[in-house]
Amino acid sequence: MNEADTDAEVIDRLLLQRMATGDRAALATLYRSYHGRLCRFLSRLTRRSDVIEEVVNDCFWIAWQKAGEFRGDSRVSTWIMGIAYRCGLKALRQHGDEPVEYEMSTDERLVSSDPDEDRELRDWLGKGLEHLSADQRVVIELVYGVGHSLDDVAAIMQCPLGTVKARLFYARVKLRNVLPALAGNPVACKEGTS
Amino acid sequence: MRTTVNPGVDCPHAWELMPWVLQDSAAREQAAWLENHLAGCASCRAEFAQQSRLRLALSLPSERPLDAEVGLQRLLARLDASDPQQAPRQPRSRVWLVRALAAAVVAQAVGLGVLGVKLDAVENPAYRTLSETPSPMPPGAIRVVPDTGMTLADWNALLHTLRLQVVHGPNSVGAYTVVPTDTAATTGQILPKLRAARGIRLAEPISATP
Numbered sequence A: 001m002n003e004a005d006t007d008a009e010v011i012d013r014l015l016l017q018r019m020a021t022g023d024r025a026a027l028a029t030l031y032r033s034y035h036g037r038l039c040r041f042l043s044r045l046t047r048r049s050d051v052i053e054e055v056v057n058d059c060f061w062i063a064w065q066k067a068g069e070f071r072g073d074s075r076v077s078t079w080i081m082g083i084a085y086r087c088g089l090k091a092l093r094q095h096g097d098e099p100v101e102y103e104m105s106t107d108e109r110l111v112s113s114d115p116d117e118d119r120e121l122r123d124w125l126g127k128g129l130e131h132l133s134a135d136q137r138v139v140i141e142l143v144y145g146v147g148h149s150l151d152d153v154a155a156i157m158q159c160p161l162g163t164v165k166a167r168l169f170y171a172r173v174k175l176r177n178v179l180p181a182l183a184g185n186p187v188a189c190k191e192g193t194s
Numbered sequence B: 001m002r003t004t005v006n007p008g009v010d011c012p013h014a015w016e017l018m019p020w021v022l023q024d025s026a027a028r029e030q031a032a033w034l035e036n037h038l039a040g041c042a043s044c045r046a047e048f049a050q051q052s053r054l055r056l057a058l059s060l061p062s063e064r065p066l067d068a069e070v071g072l073q074r075l076l077a078r079l080d081a082s083d084p085q086q087a088p089r090q091p092r093s094r095v096w097l098v099r100a101l102a103a104a105v106v107a108q109a110v111g112l113g114v115l116g117v118k119l120d121a122v123e124n125p126a127y128r129t130l131s132e133t134p135s136p137m138p139p140g141a142i143r144v145v146p147d148t149g150m151t152l153a154d155w156n157a158l159l160h161t162l163r164l165q166v167v168h169g170p171n172s173v174g175a176y177t178v179v180p181t182d183t184a185a186t187t188g189q190i191l192p193k194l195r196a197a198r199g200i201r202l203a204e205p206i207s208a209t210p
Helices: A004-021 A026-042 A049-069 A074-094 A108-111 A117-127 A134-146 A150-157 A159-182 B011-023 B026-042 B042-056 B068-082 B094-121 B152-161 B187-196
Strands: B142-146 B163-167 B176-180 B200-205
Touching: A004 A026, A004 A074, A026 A049, A026 A074, A026 A134, A026 B042, A049 A074, A049 A159, A049 B068, A074 A134, A074 A150, A117 A159, A117 B026, A117 B176, A134 A150, A134 A159, A134 B011, A134 B042, A150 A159, A150 B094, B011 B026, B026 B042, B026 B200, B152 B163, B187 B200
Parallel strands: none
Antiparallel strands: B142 B176, B142 B200, B163 B176
């Protein structure tokens, strides 16, 4: 954890302490701080905006209720991401389907207003992630997108460290085999290393 | 000074290190080792470049960002709707404390009851000598046998209503001896009320016992 992470952790813990006393301003601050990364994280599980918003609010509802129970065994970000992950899985079960297929609709591609470079990167990423399972996408997002350690990811997903390592490994192998072709390069021949 | 690079041999280690070097969470020595390896291994260099691009793509904000303020207002409205106290739920430990105190009160009541029965047994031994005079019963004493299903609350309420006081019991058959606290009340007035009360199996004046 670098210095910036340490500072963020200290602030997050203070906010949680204030939330435990019923301080809504602290809740609002933490909500705004985590909203972007939670939305992006949950978008690896589902592309439905309504479900993502519902899960973010379910997550903070629980964080508000349980702020006083946070004992600091993990980083606040790990704790919150773990709640969001479980809420996300629960929401998907309630909506009666598997994690929504990770593929961009034609409309989404047409209405994109990103700069060309970002759009190209998104398309490349989106097509690559289509080849992964939901759990593999979550691990990739947590490691590369959010910057969590393997231990953090295991805590968030509540699974053994070995499972996380395996998911990350196979996700990387799959991506290595498909991403170069998606970028217009020849497919890598190497089948992964151990 | 660069160390010898062994493409193919060191590649698995380089593969393992890549995410953490990209995250900037790898040790300085590990990052330096990877840098050295990449300089001499085209395959890992290509892989690292792709991983860097992957990380960049994953760090882009959501395509269709949700409005945090709208979500926050909905959350606050939800809190208002379900939490009139406007405060988070008390930690579970406090709830358990209340439950533990309630359990302690119940246990205390049960303990007092058991203790009472034992003391009663000590004060009234199971035998007495023929020369021993029985303890005199106060005037107006009534023997009452409540039904086994009668609750303690009902029993207490009945005693309170009829202004009776338990002076003895329960004995081995569950009979109590009660006397009126109101000296003006007569046994004849109390008995019909006792017999008519719900949950009373038997009510007899002790003086009338043959």
